Amino acid sequence: MNSTENNTIMKTKKDGKFGFSFDNQVIVFALLRTSMIIVVMSIAYLMYDIISKGIGAVSWEFITSMPRKGMTEGGIWPAVLGTVYVTMITALASVPVGVFAAIYLNEYASKNVFTRIIRLSIRNLAGVPSIVYGMFGVALFVQALALGSSVLSAGLTLGLLTLPVTITASEEALKTVPISYREGALALGATRWQAIRTNVLPSAVPGIITGMILGVSRAAGETAPILFTGAAFYLPRLPGSLSSKFMALPYHLFIMSTQHHSIDKVRPLAYGTALVLIALVVAMNLTAILLRIHYRKKLRG
Amino acid sequence: MKNKKELAIALFFTLNGALAILILTGIFYLLLSNSFYAWRDVGFWRFLTGLEWRPAGFSHSLYGIRTLIVGTLMVTAGSMIIAVPLGIGCAAYLAEVASPIEREIIKPVVEVLAAVPSVVLGFFGIVVLSPLLAKVFNLPNGLNALNGSILLALMSLPTIISIAEDALAAVPREYKEASLALGANRVQTLRHVLLPAAGSGVTAAVMLGVGRAIGETMTVIMATGNALKSPTGYFSSVRTLTATIAIELGEVPYNTTHYYALFAIGFVLFTMTFAVSLLADIFLHRASEVGKR
Numbered sequence: 287m288n289s290t291e292n293n294t295i296m297k298t299k300k301d302g303k304f305g306f307s308f309d310n311q312v313i314v315f316a317l318l319r320t321s322m323i324i325v326v327m328s329i330a331y332l333m334y335d336i337i338s339k340g341i342g343a344v345s346w347e348f349i350t351s352m353p354r355k356g357m358t359e360g361g362i363w364p365a366v367l368g369t370v371y372v373t374m375i376t377a378l379a380s381v382p383v384g385v386f387a388a389i390y391l392n393e394y395a396s397k398n399v400f401t402r403i404i405r406l407s408i409r410n411l412a413g414v415p416s417i418v419y420g421m422f423g424v425a426l427f428v429q430a431l432a433l434g435s436s437v438l439s440a441g442l443t444l445g446l447l448t449l450p451v452t453i454t455a456s457e458e459a460l461k462t463v464p465i466s467y468r469e470g471a472l473a474l475g476a477t478r479w480q481a482i483r484t485n486v487l488p489s490a491v492p493g494i495i496t497g498m499i500l501g502v503s504r505a506a507g508e509t510a511p512i513l514f515t516g517a518a519f520y521l522p523r524l525p526g527s528l529s530s531k532f533m534a535l536p537y538h539l540f541i542m543s544t545q546h547h548s549i550d551k552v553r554p555l556a557y558g559t560a561l562v563l564i565a566l567v568v569a570m571n572l573t574a575i576l577l578r579i580h581y582r583k584k585l586r587g
Numbered sequence: 588m589k590n591k592k593e594l595a596i597a598l599f600f601t602l603n604g605a606l607a608i609l610i611l612t613g614i615f616y617l618l619l620s621n622s623f624y625a626w627r628d629v630g631f632w633r634f635l636t637g638l639e640w641r642p643a644g645f646s647h648s649l650y651g652i653r654t655l656i657v658g659t660l661m662v663t664a665g666s667m668i669i670a671v672p673l674g675i676g677c678a679a680y681l682a683e684v685a686s687p688i689e690r691e692i693i694k695p696v697v698e699v700l701a702a703v704p705s706v707v708l709g710f711f712g713i714v715v716l717s718p719l720l721a722k723v724f725n726l727p728n729g730l731n732a733l734n735g736s737i738l739l740a741l742m743s744l745p746t747i748i749s750i751a752e753d754a755l756a757a758v759p760r761e762y763k764e765a766s767l768a769l770g771a772n773r774v775q776t777l778r779h780v781l782l783p784a785a786g787s788g789v790t791a792a793v794m795l796g797v798g799r800a801i802g803e804t805m806t807v808i809m810a811t812g813n814a815l816k817s818p819t820g821y822f823s824s825v826r827t828l829t830a831t832i833a834i835e836l837g838e839v840p841y842n843t844t845h846y847y848a849l850f851a852i853g854f855v856l857f858t859m860t861f862a863v864s865l866l867a868d869i870f871l872h873r874a875s876e877v878g879k880r
Contacts, residue, residue: 309775310774314777325674330696335711413798418618509804513837
């Protein structure tokens, strides 16, 4: 069958019902372009709305002052600080374990059932809903380990949530280190661990840091896991210890847009909070991306 | 001595790797063990198929999650109806049509969307989408299943686009060249060669999107209205499984039937997302085989 015949068959099959052929390049490419434009425009509008209405509320004072008069006035300082604290605990909890697990997977693991089960578990952990992590945090950290509803419990819960991200990113970083780095060290008589410590890890650090930032930025925006593990509606003072409750930017936005007693009145503050939160998360993501590009160039050059 | 130290180090890393298994089984065990108490009190089938969820009933409480399951499935299906054609269309555009400059612009934009926290999307649903839907469809308010579906579609689009595009890019070049050489145009090649060859990867992308939609909490809690009535369509307010946990777990006393019932909901959610993840995994595995051929 030559190609012209083939085309005619395809056409007779698809024509008629719609009055045009779905093999028509102009029409199909236009449809594809339309779907792309719809997606890009929705994102652009989302960002435009938050930025244009939030920018009026945001000032240095808004970020660094306490909320006043039942949160109808003033700033978001305790929420900013709470988010910073909780993400620091998250990073401390998930990065070491994530890196160690990645070292196992990339440097030690042989292709056996045990390794496959670990990989399967990691992928499934990445798919567990964030609210389920929240329940796990309540049952494990708040109740069983008696850490109470606190910034520590919330940070550890978020640490579990980000673990799949940290492991995957760290493993990717280790993978980019050329095999010859290991072989060189081993040939000089170094043990496996010495090769990893002196030759592999230093080259993988930028990649690991990139992964850490991505994981932490996800944690900073999460609300569901901290709902019951330590986030507070309102606190008159800043969190003082690991066992105190805390305010967080995402939870604050949730409250300001659904739970507050005069939602319409605080709408500008909610917009301001949304903008600060987006700016924080996007800035972290941009840093990670720029770091990645920078070190990739360096590795090649 | 040196060998012993090396062994100890290897064991240490192995244990850290094994922690992933421990956490997953830990979550599973904790949800299941608490669920048993709920099923003992309520009955397994009455829990799963009961129409009414009334945990603070006046005379007696009811713990049936059918309406909640329907709510979750509705918003998930709705979001996929929107996101799958858009996402695959976008991926195909990026892979086959877009100029390098367009790609340089579109990809970061989509990555920004992936970074937007779910609570911000929920906020967008309240302040922009809800009034818009109310106006367009002449409704008293726009907090309904449709609103939730649109937001969840936005949320799963970055996952679908990036994985589907990877799948399209992984199709060996020979396939495309052979098709073009036979006289098929670029669209015919895309439809009859590239998409079928990338089918597994594209399916995996959709599965991962479904998983995200089922498990999402904040967006739906803010945008769907959370009414406990049986929904009559996409303009009804719906309550999802995730929203129920988020709304009620904070107020319920520990170790009561209500508390256990919420964990049982968690178990149902976990089972659903676990199944979807496994499916995605199978398809991703198949997709990587296509790349090797």
